[in-house]
Amino acid sequence: MNEAQAQAGSDYGSQFRGQVSNETLITVKGLKMHFPITEGVLVPRKVADVKAVDGVDFFIRKGETLGLVGESGCGKTTTGRCILRLEDPTAGEILYDGKDICQLNNKELIDVRKKIQVIFQDPYSSLNPRMKIGDIIGEPLKVHGIIPDEAKRRERIGYLLGRCGLHPDFADRYPHEMSGGQRQRVGIARALAMEPEFIICDEAVSALDVSIQAQVINLLEELRDEFKLTYLFISHDLSVVRHICHRVAVMYLGHMVELADCDELFDHPMHPYSQALLNAVPIPDPDLEKTRAHTIIKGEIPSPINPPPGCVFHPRCPLAVDSCKKNIPDFREVRPGHWVACTEV
Amino acid sequence: MGALLEIDNLQTHFFTSGGTVKAVDGVSYDVNAGETVAVVGESGSGKSVTALSILRLIPKPPGEIVGGEIRFQGKNLAFCSEDEIREIRGRDISMIFQEPMTSLNPVLSIGMQLTEPMIAHMGMSEAEARERAVKLLEMVGINEPRRRVDQYPHHLSGGMRQRVMIAMSLACEPKLIIADEPTTALDVTIQAQILELMKNLTRDLGVAMIIITHNLGVVARYADRVNVMYAGRIVETGVASDIYHRPRHPYTLALLKSVPRMDRPRQAKLDPVDGQPPDLTRLDGGCSFRPRCKFAIDKCAESFPPLEEMGGQHYSACFRSKESLAEIEL
Incomplete structure (x- = not known):
């Protein structure tokens, strides 16, 4: 790929990813989620913490898709669950439209949850096998009293199914009668039912076969443009993230190590972990693969119970110096909009 | 010289109440000594069933090899006796499965699982086999191998378990390794480590490999030849x-x-x-x-x-x- 092509490519890309407003929808400040580990059966006492998320800051603009990438155990899913308040964070603020989600009482929370929806990874376990598809999609409409009338609700369910590429007759079927790709479309239809503003896609396409994955990615993009949705796109698949996201955040062991515009991050990754992660992605081109340099990072991800002191990446880092073992690096803005948590870049 | 493994018009069908599933319906390919061959396809394309048929690991009923030949060094594995295939399994042909979490026995130590095939197939004494187990663990890049042989699978991470699986597959100096989605369950940085390890080991030891995957990228880096499967x-x-x-x-x-x-x-x-x-x-x-x-x-x-x-x-x-x-x- 030559320079001119690369330039054309990035312009092309940003044109096609919908309108992003300057308004911020969600701000996350100093988010920490520690899970206690207890010992003792009758009188449990806390012996340690699993530091799943340990101080994360970011914001998402209206209409934007923010990618959250990292390997298993880096805290990307826990971050998403905190925003949904499926977990009660240990510390930090999550401001949604200026209101701190962590401080809301149950009644206020119900209102916010109408606006925030989630699409889960596994289409086999995230749909209740005893419920008909129509009831799965219609349940939130019924519970929140949005469309109390049965006939009108069916009409809306039919519309949602159709919009997600399924025949309205699917409303009377059960999940086991459908393939993985069709089930994931049901999961999307369910998320759309409440007309949300913000959807968390937690590995939403990871379990699908490649030919089906592309169909679902296209659907998610169409819906984003049509309904002016904002996504938090959690994934470990970097090529998919590059395709769909405006900005991308890289997490490692509960910390955010890099955050930048999508093209900036993929073209000029600065943190050694982001570089290693990008380098590890195999490219479907045998000739390119033979000539490409492979720097493979050693070791495995340490335990979040007892993370390394200083920079959490230092035991595996090729650039590590002595000070990395002691000092936690600041998450600093090295270029406009490009944040890195590393002192050596 | 013929190929190491020749699959000729293999047909493996499953007889279910919903009808006959023609999971593999006339598949032919061969693998030469020392070569890495990829089989690519989506779920249900029959790529794993073909691999399981080679080692006769298809549960019967409902599955059955209904036709074709699988010739390994001249012997037809598809219709040889149970004793003959037992001799080949784990010795001449070994397999690495997708799920490192479930394919090791949780109640047996790593050492036990590694030495079992060597004692069974190569007539080694327990002490000899244990010595070789330590060497194998070192070869696949596991630190402190002497301590690790006495540990259990739950002590190890996913990447380490997959390294143990690779060590097991190499234990009896096989001629062919079948790797069924060996890195699908692993993180990308660990995937890169494991693939690099497998490539180096098969090259150094001259072992042929069939790598089964849905990931086109993985195949591009490691395979000499590629077979694309669709609907059997x-x-x-x-x-x-x-x-x-x-x-x-x-x-x-x-x-x-x-x-x-x-x-x-x-x-x-x-x-x-x-x-x-x-x-x-x-x-x-x-x-x-x-x-x-x-x-x-x-x-x-x-x-x-x-x-x-x-x-x-x-x-x-x-x-x-x-x-x-x-x-x-x-």
Whole structure:
């Protein structure tokens, strides 16, 4: 790929990813989620913490898709669950439209949850096998009293199914009668039912076969443009993230190590972990693969119970110096909009 | 000299209450000594069933090898006796499974699981086998191997377990390793480590490998030759660069075009394969990719197109490979 092509490519890309407003929808400040580990059966006492998320800051603009990438155990899913308040964070603020989600009482929370929806990874376990598809999609409409009338609700369910590429007759079927790709479309239809503003896609396409994955990615993009949705796109698949996201955040062991515009991050990754992660992605081109340099990072991800002191990446880092073992690096803005948590870049 | 393994017109069917599932329906490919061959396909394409058929690991009932031959060093594995196949399993041909979490026995120590095949197949004493187990663990990059042999699978991470699986597969100096989605359950940085390890070990020890995967990227880096499967058949086969740069089958082409690529400018839209994979109990006589194919013509409904030579070792099972697809380069 030559320079001119690369330039054309990035312009092309940003044109096609919908309108992003300057308004911020969600701000996350100093988010920490520690899970206690207890010992003792009758009188449990806390012996340690699993530091799943340990101080994360970011914001998402209206209409934007923010990618959250990292390997298993880096805290990307826990971050998403905190925003949904499926977990009660240990510390930090999550401001949604200026209101701190962590401080809301149950009644206020119900209102916010109408606006925030989630699409889960596994289409086999995230749909209740005893419920008909129509009831799965219609349940939130019924519970929140949005469309109390049965006939009108069916009409809306039919519309949602159709919009997600399924025949309205699917409303009377059960999940086991459908393939993985069709089930994931049901999961999307369910998320759309409440007309949300913000959807968390937690590995939403990871379990699908490649030919089906592309169909679902296209659907998610169409819906984003049509309904002016904002996504938090959690994934470990970097090529998919590059395709769909405006900005991308890289997490490692509960910390955010890099955050930048999508093209900036993929073209000029600065943190050694982001570089290693990008380098590890195999490219479907045998000739390119033979000539490409492979720097493979050693070791495995340490335990979040007892993370390394200083920079959490230092035991595996090729650039590590002595000070990395002691000092936690600041998450600093090295270029406009490009944040890195590393002192050596 | 013939190939190490020759699969000839293999048919493995499953007889279920819903009808006969033709999971593998006339698959032929061969593997030469020391070569890495990839089998690529989506779920239900029959890639794993073919591999399990080689080692006769298909549960019967409902599954059965109903036709074809699997010749390994001249012997037909498809219809040899149970005793004969036991001799080959784990010794001449070993297997690495996808799930490192579930394919090791949780109540046996790593050492026990590693030494068992060596004691059974190679007539080693326990002490000799243990010594070799330590060496194998060191070879696959596990630190403190002497301590690790006495540990249990739950002490190890996913990547380490997969390293143990690789050590087990190498224990009896096999001639062929079948790796079924060996890195699918692992994180990318660990995946890179494991693939690099497998490549180096098979090259240094001269072991042939069949690598089964749905990930086109993994295959590009490691395979000499690639077989693409769809609905129980091989639809295209050839050396890796032909498959990736000059695909001649519409399915291969669609598969390559449907994945977002890190090395290309970003597209506005992905180009997915429309529709769903076929129901394997309801295949008609025609090409099974026909309902999803952009190039389909009337002739495609009449019979299944045979694998036709495209030049070199490149074969494609499509009536239109030579005309409408001939100019497409990726």
